[in-house]
Amino acid sequence: MLVLGCIALITGCGCLGLWLAYRIRRRPMELRECSMALALLDTEILWGATPLPEAFCILKERTDSPWQDFFAELQERLQQGESASTAWRETMITRNAQFCLKPEDWQVIGDVGKGLGRSDRTEQHKQIELVQRQLIIMKEQAEAWSGKQAKMWSYLGFLGGLAGVLILI
Amino acid sequence: MSLHYTLSVVQAPKVMSNLQKTMSPQREGSLPKLNKSAGLWRDMVRWFGDDIRSILLNLKGVDFNEVEELRLRVGQPLLVRTLDKDLFINQEGLTASPHKAYFIKHEDLASAIERMTHSSVYAVEEDLKQGFITLPGGNRVGVTGEAVLLHGQIQTIKHISSLNLRIARDIRGLSLKVLPLLLSSDCSICHTLIISPPRAGKTTLLRDLIRSISNGVPQEGLKGQTVGVVDERGELAGMWQGVPTYDLGFRTDVLDGCPKANGMSMMVRSMSPQVLAMDEIGHTDDVIAIADALRTGVRILSTAHASSIEEARNRPVISHLLDQGVFERLVVLSRQHGPGTIEGVYDLRTGRIL
Numbered sequence: 001m002l003v004l005g006c007i008a009l010i011t012g013c014g015c016l017g018l019w020l021a022y023r024i025r026r027r028p029m030e031l032r033e034c035s036m037a038l039a040l041l042d043t044e045i046l047w048g049a050t051p052l053p054e055a056f057c058i059l060k061e062r063t064d065s066p067w068q069d070f071f072a073e074l075q076e077r078l079q080q081g082e083s084a085s086t087a088w089r090e091t092m093i094t095r096n097a098q099f100c101l102k103p104e105d106w107q108v109i110g111d112v113g114k115g116l117g118r119s120d121r122t123e124q125h126k127q128i129e130l131v132q133r134q135l136i137i138m139k140e141q142a143e144a145w146s147g148k149q150a151k152m153w154s155y156l157g158f159l160g161g162l163a164g165v166l167i168l169i
Numbered sequence: 170m171s172l173h174y175t176l177s178v179v180q181a182p183k184v185m186s187n188l189q190k191t192m193s194p195q196r197e198g199s200l201p202k203l204n205k206s207a208g209l210w211r212d213m214v215r216w217f218g219d220d221i222r223s224i225l226l227n228l229k230g231v232d233f234n235e236v237e238e239l240r241l242r243v244g245q246p247l248l249v250r251t252l253d254k255d256l257f258i259n260q261e262g263l264t265a266s267p268h269k270a271y272f273i274k275h276e277d278l279a280s281a282i283e284r285m286t287h288s289s290v291y292a293v294e295e296d297l298k299q300g301f302i303t304l305p306g307g308n309r310v311g312v313t314g315e316a317v318l319l320h321g322q323i324q325t326i327k328h329i330s331s332l333n334l335r336i337a338r339d340i341r342g343l344s345l346k347v348l349p350l351l352l353s354s355d356c357s358i359c360h361t362l363i364i365s366p367p368r369a370g371k372t373t374l375l376r377d378l379i380r381s382i383s384n385g386v387p388q389e390g391l392k393g394q395t396v397g398v399v400d401e402r403g404e405l406a407g408m409w410q411g412v413p414t415y416d417l418g419f420r421t422d423v424l425d426g427c428p429k430a431n432g433m434s435m436m437v438r439s440m441s442p443q444v445l446a447m448d449e450i451g452h453t454d455d456v457i458a459i460a461d462a463l464r465t466g467v468r469i470l471s472t473a474h475a476s477s478i479e480e481a482r483n484r485p486v487i488s489h490l491l492d493q494g495v496f497e498r499l500v501v502l503s504r505q506h507g508p509g510t511i512e513g514v515y516d517l518r519t520g521r522i523l
Contacts, residue, residue: 045291049291049292049294050289050292051286051287051289051292052287052288052289052292053287053289054410055289078287078288079287081215081283081284082288083280083283083288084283084288084289085288087288116288117286117287117288117289117290117291118290119290119291120290120291120294120324120325121291121294123291124291
């Protein structure tokens with residue numbers, strides 16, 4: 001019984017650690033996907049003058065989940081007549097749980113929605129480019145950290161479980 | 170957690186409930202009867218914000234088929250123009266005196282513009298410079314406000330103060346009355362100009378002429394001809410993502426959103442049309458392009474704003490075309506007996522009324 005309890009504690013803590021590590025590894029990937037999607041959006045706006053619902057439909061097809069669902073919801077909201085800035089903000093809130101991004105990432109991504117669709121093409125391009133630059137910096141920082149952090153958490157989970165077992169015994 | 174993030178979270182339930190609220194009037198829609206025109210009406214009404222939408226959905230005592238224009242002006246009453254009347258509408262959707270009608274707020278216009286452009290002002294940038302937006306379905310919205318200039322050129326319009334939604338009509342068979350008069354002895358189409366004051370049905374007539382010519386009218390001995398349509402303002406075909414809303418016939422090619430002057434030569438070069446149709450000429454570039462297109466042997470069908478032949482002669486650009494003898498037939502429309510009343514068809518070569 002005791003042995004079973006010990007194994008359960010160690011695997012439990014270990015899995016928690018692995019899950020945290022997975023989330024940390026996903027963050028730079030999601031940021032990269034976001035920056036790619038913004039680049040596509042920029043092209044659609046600047047060269048295609050594509051209206052936003054149509055542009056989001058294209059983004060939806062070209063991105064992977066969870067961004068896919070994010071753009072799908074945006075498209076739906078815009079087609080129902082919501083304004084672009086509210087739709088972007090609302091979608092960020094409802095889809096938040098599907099992402100592994102941190103609040104500071106959302107803050108940068110939220111900046112896209114602020115002037116979206118309100119000005120001419122060159123102005124839109126400038127705004128998206130600004131966000132892009134910030135996103136790239138964040139992605140680089142996240143990449144540098146994620147390797148070490150993820151490794152640390154995956155070990156820390158098991159070791160924490162082990163420490164718990166030792167204390168309890 | 171950042172301040173911005175916190176704010177967003179706090180606002181979430183409020184906006185969601187708004188969303189649900191906006192959905193409900195559409196679903197419940199207290200329309201008198203659900204017929205085809207009510208469906209069209211609902212389609213039209215979705216371009217407006219919540220307040221105006223609910224008023225228009227509750228509209229009573231107005232025949233939807235007769236509505237021609239919806240006008241919104243900041244600080245002025247909501248106006249619905251029908252065939253022969255100007256109706257001011259109050260909060261309950263009833264016609265009222267101008268003082269008791271619903272007064273348009275700035276937010277009403279802002280949300281209408283947002284909906285009409287799908288929140289993508291940049292996508293209608295070029296149209297907005299010319300003072301209009303074309304909605305999917307070919308309905309045109311006139312826009313006025315404060316023009317922003319750069320080096321004397323209009324950049325955009327800001328502080329939008331008036332909107333005028335004009336409901337496009339598609340009336341089949343309208344052209345059959347005029348068409349026989351536009352045919353020459355060898356059964357080909359004459360170069361034709363349709364003139365009328367605004368709201369008299371120029372575009373509707375041109376649309377039906379295009380369809381008849383493209384499909385052919387056997388009883389008049391007219392075979393179907395290839396028609397090239399240069400639809401600069403997107404009104405003739407009502408293109409939406411490459412699919413025309415209106416049927417323009419079997420042999421019609423549409424160049425959507427292209428300036429007429431460039432479009433005409435593109436069409437002639439690429440699609441070899443027998444007839445070239447375009448709406449509202451009035452720019453000097455158009456005249457040069459028409460003169461050029463004439464030398465390629467195509468027939469021209471076009472419209473222009475003027476209420477009579479004398480008035481047309483006084484418009485420099487049009488008079489230049491008339492003096493050059495470009496057009497062979499002139500159709501004058503008016504609203505005397507409702508839109509689309511044919512005042513006369515002139516043979517410009519002989520000056521006779523046909």
